Amino acid sequence: MSQYFDNQAKLQVLEADGIRIVFGERQVLGNIYLRVQTGQIVGLLGRNGSGKSVLLQTIFGARAVADASVRVDGRRVVPAFREPGLMNYLPQEPLLPPSLSLARSARMLGVDLEKATARFPELRSQFGLRIGELSGGSARLVQALLLLHQPTAFSLFDEPFSGVMPVHVETLAEEMQRLKSRKGLLITDHRYAEVLPICDVVYLLHQGRLLRLDGDVREQLRDYGYLAN
Numbered sequence: 084m085s086q087y088f089d090n091q092a093k094l095q096v097l098e099a100d101g102i103r104i105v106f107g108e109r110q111v112l113g114n115i116y117l118r119v120q121t122g123q124i125v126g127l128l129g130r131n132g133s134g135k136s137v138l139l140q141t142i143f144g145a146r147a148v149a150d151a152s153v154r155v156d157g158r159r160v161v162p163a164f165r166e167p168g169l170m171n172y173l174p175q176e177p178l179l180p181p182s183l184s185l186a187r188s189a190r191m192l193g194v195d196l197e198k199a200t201a202r203f204p205e206l207r208s209q210f211g212l213r214i215g216e217l218s219g220g221s222a223r224l225v226q227a228l229l230l231l232h233q234p235t236a237f238s239l240f241d242e243p244f245s246g247v248m249p250v251h252v253e254t255l256a257e258e259m260q261r262l263k264s265r266k267g268l269l270i271t272d273h274r275y276a277e278v279l280p281i282c283d284v285v286y287l288l289h290q291g292r293l294l295r296l297d298g299d300v301r302e303q304l305r306d307y308g309y310l311a312n
């Protein structure tokens with residue numbers, strides 16, 4: 084266990100700010116401030132290309148950005164991935180190598196595979212397979228479940244529901260809600276209808292600015308052109 088995960092009762096606050104990213108002439112992110120605390124699911128929405136993946140990569144430390152500050156309880160943690168037990172990150176691309184077996188992947192991440200997949204009995208018959216032998220949707224689901232159950236204080240998920248069939252999306256969303264008592268989750272996914280009901284806080288990335296949405300979230304998402312009228 085790590086200093087971050089061993090005391091689950093303690094509230095921990097992850098903050099990221101000063102994140103400014105420019106590609107060529109285009110400023111993708113302009114001085115972003117984002118906050119996630121343990122026990123919360125935070126949703127990050129935004130149009131294609133608005134910078135959601137880039138923001139998650141920067142928080143995790145996979146993308147070095149000058150002046151970016153990532154803090155936990157006020158202490159700077161850059162790059163965050165170096166801090167044992169602090170956070171894990173599911174990128175938009177597959178995380179685990181296709182040649183790795185499910186059992187080995189779970190062991191490597193310190194996760195009990197049976198417990199992590201308990202609500203998905205169909206996966207049981209696939210425990211002996213390699214990641215690359217699973218269907219695309221099942222591989223996505225397994226990777227999301229493994230990271231959700233890994234003992235870290237925070238999990239960053241970039242499109243965890245992508246390719247996952249609706250019945251499993253619903254159960255995965257329920258699992259996220261159940262497990263938020265142990266960690267803080269930052270999720271970006273275009274399946275807004277499934278994401279919004281489980282979020283405690285919703286942010287929208289719009290033209291390089293990060294807006295915290297309060298009140299009628301769907302109405303604001305329409306106003307900013309993320310949802311159709």
Ligand SMILES: Nc1ncnc2c1ncn2[C@@H]1O[C@H](COP(=O)(O)OP(=O)(O)OP(=O)(O)O)[C@@H](O)[C@H]1O
Binds near residue numbers: 106129130131135137
């Ligand atoms: N290495 C790079 N060089 C130049 N531009 C880049 C680079 N990486 C990302 N971008 C640009 O940054 C912008 C934000 O990309 P990002 O992948 O974060 O968007 P996103 O909000 O996750 O989009 P989507 O919803 O389509 O996944 C895009 O316009 C993308 O083309």
